[in-house]
Amino acid sequence: MELVPRVLEGDRRALARLISLIEDDGPPAREALAALHPHTGRAHVIGVTGAPGTGKSTLVNELAKGFRRRGATVGIVAVDPTSPFTGGALLGDRVRMRDLAGDPGIFIRSMATRGSLGGLARATGDVVRVLDAAGFAVVLVETVGVGQAEVDIARTAHTTIVVEAPGLGDDVQALKAGLMEIADILVVNKADRPGAAQTARALEIALELGRNNAGPGKDAAWRPPVLKTIALDGSGVAEVLEAIAAHRAYLESSGLWAHRERARARDNLLRALEEELLGRLLAGVGEAAIEDWVDRIARREADVYTAVQSLIENR
Amino acid sequence: MGERLRVLIAKPGLDGHDRGAKVVARALRDAGMEVIYTGLRQTPEMIVEAALQEDVDAVGLSILSGAHMTLVPRVIQGLREAGLDHVKVFVGGIIPDEDVSALKEAGVEAIFGPGTSTLTIVEAVRRACSEG
Numbered sequence: 001m002e003l004v005p006r007v008l009e010g011d012r013r014a015l016a017r018l019i020s021l022i023e024d025d026g027p028p029a030r031e032a033l034a035a036l037h038p039h040t041g042r043a044h045v046i047g048v049t050g051a052p053g054t055g056k057s058t059l060v061n062e063l064a065k066g067f068r069r070r071g072a073t074v075g076i077v078a079v080d081p082t083s084p085f086t087g088g089a090l091l092g093d094r095v096r097m098r099d100l101a102g103d104p105g106i107f108i109r110s111m112a113t114r115g116s117l118g119g120l121a122r123a124t125g126d127v128v129r130v131l132d133a134a135g136f137a138v139v140l141v142e143t144v145g146v147g148q149a150e151v152d153i154a155r156t157a158h159t160t161i162v163v164e165a166p167g168l169g170d171d172v173q174a175l176k177a178g179l180m181e182i183a184d185i186l187v188v189n190k191a192d193r194p195g196a197a198q199t200a201r202a203l204e205i206a207l208e209l210g211r212n213n214a215g216p217g218k219d220a221a222w223r224p225p226v227l228k229t230i231a232l233d234g235s236g237v238a239e240v241l242e243a244i245a246a247h248r249a250y251l252e253s254s255g256l257w258a259h260r261e262r263a264r265a266r267d268n269l270l271r272a273l274e275e276e277l278l279g280r281l282l283a284g285v286g287e288a289a290i291e292d293w294v295d296r297i298a299r300r301e302a303d304v305y306t307a308v309q310s311l312i313e314n315r
Numbered sequence: 316m317g318e319r320l321r322v323l324i325a326k327p328g329l330d331g332h333d334r335g336a337k338v339v340a341r342a343l344r345d346a347g348m349e350v351i352y353t354g355l356r357q358t359p360e361m362i363v364e365a366a367l368q369e370d371v372d373a374v375g376l377s378i379l380s381g382a383h384m385t386l387v388p389r390v391i392q393g394l395r396e397a398g399l400d401h402v403k404v405f406v407g408g409i410i411p412d413e414d415v416s417a418l419k420e421a422g423v424e425a426i427f428g429p430g431t432s433t434l435t436i437v438e439a440v441r442r443a444c445s446e447g
Binding site: 012013016017019020023024082083086087088089090091092094095098101102107108109110112114 | 318343344350356357360370397
């Protein structure tokens with residue numbers, strides 16, 4: 001696999017090629033990932049998520065500029081949705097990242113979800129690892145515009161930033177399960193718009209209510225800050241950068257960095273196992289057998305669980 | 316090949332509207348391609364850099380300003396220098412007949428004027444990219 005040494009030397013063309021290979025999956029991609037694995041684990045992976053139109057791309061653009069001013073190189077993975085009907089995608093996050101053009105310390109890659117539903121593509125985690133191995137000090141991952149439960153990013157990033165904007169819902173929205181719970185840092189963007197103060201207050205109150213009953217895995221020692229930004233003109237972005245640095249220091253001093261690395265390793269392993277086992281099973285039983293069961297279930301002659309039992313036992 | 320075609324749609328130069336570029340981007344998306352849309356006022360250097368990072372199969376340039384004879388050859392030159400000779404280049408917009416052959420000689424795969432159906436464009440991109 002000649003791409004791997006070139007990626008490690010900082011060859012951007014090889015890096016772009018390797019990312020495509022990984023998106024398409026297959027044995028060469030896996031070989032490359034195996035070779036790169038020892039070189040991973042150095043980058044600070046930062047997730048940026050939130051509803052469509054809250055300003056994620058613009059914030060990522062500003063954060064990247066901030067990291068560059070501080071001397072860190074930045075890899076960016078920006079995910080947009082694939083059409084469930086045609087398989088096509090329009091990847092438009094670069095429109096907001098014009099400022100980053102021409103900087104050799106930055107590498108931006110747009111990714112389509114290709115059928116994944118958790119806010120990231122199946123291969124996003126692997127692409128992050130490649131950027132990590134290629135030596136980028138910070139990897140920013142921008143999810144698709146999410147609703148309430150697309151929380152895959154928390155399994156990929158060390159630090160998760162949830163971006164909100166004024167006027168998207170009342171204070172009960174902030175109490176619901178899901179997105180709010182994964183935030184290490186909350187940003188109310190478009191803070192020049194009416195309602196920004198109320199949105200920030202609702203988030204503060206929701207955090208306060210949750211503070212007393214922090215469940216397992218959620219550490220009560222880190223209280224997610226609620227920060228106001230106007231990403232378009234850069235206002236408040238310095239405070240977000242400070243909060244990111246503080247969160248990193250907290251992860252390291254508390255031992256949570258290692259803990260999260262291990263949780264991530266476990267999650268990766270189980271997902272890869274699941275994918276591999278399902279692939280093998282499907283290859284073993286064949287498309288025709290699956291379609292046959294589908295017909296029988298649709299005709300109410302069999303149910304899903306009977307089909308599963310039979311497919312697993314008689315493969 | 317089972318892998319999905321990736322196409323960069325860019326507007327080099329200073330003209331200020333991208334309706335045509337968006338129509339084409341949407342048509343390619345609906346044809347099952349992954350379209351990276353970069354928006355207005357891109358320099359040739361920015362386009363080459365994006366084509367490299369995104370590992371695209373084709374680049375579509377939309378130009379209405381009349382600056383095509385300067386901008387298009389600079390993009391093609393840049394792609395070559397970056398080792399991206401395999402990337403097909405398409406041009407859409409207002410290109411006078413007398414410039415068409417010069418642009419094709421410079422390496423443009425096809426030129427689409429006003430009124431071209433999106434189906435024609437989709438087919439042309441598919442065909443050119445499958446030739447490798």
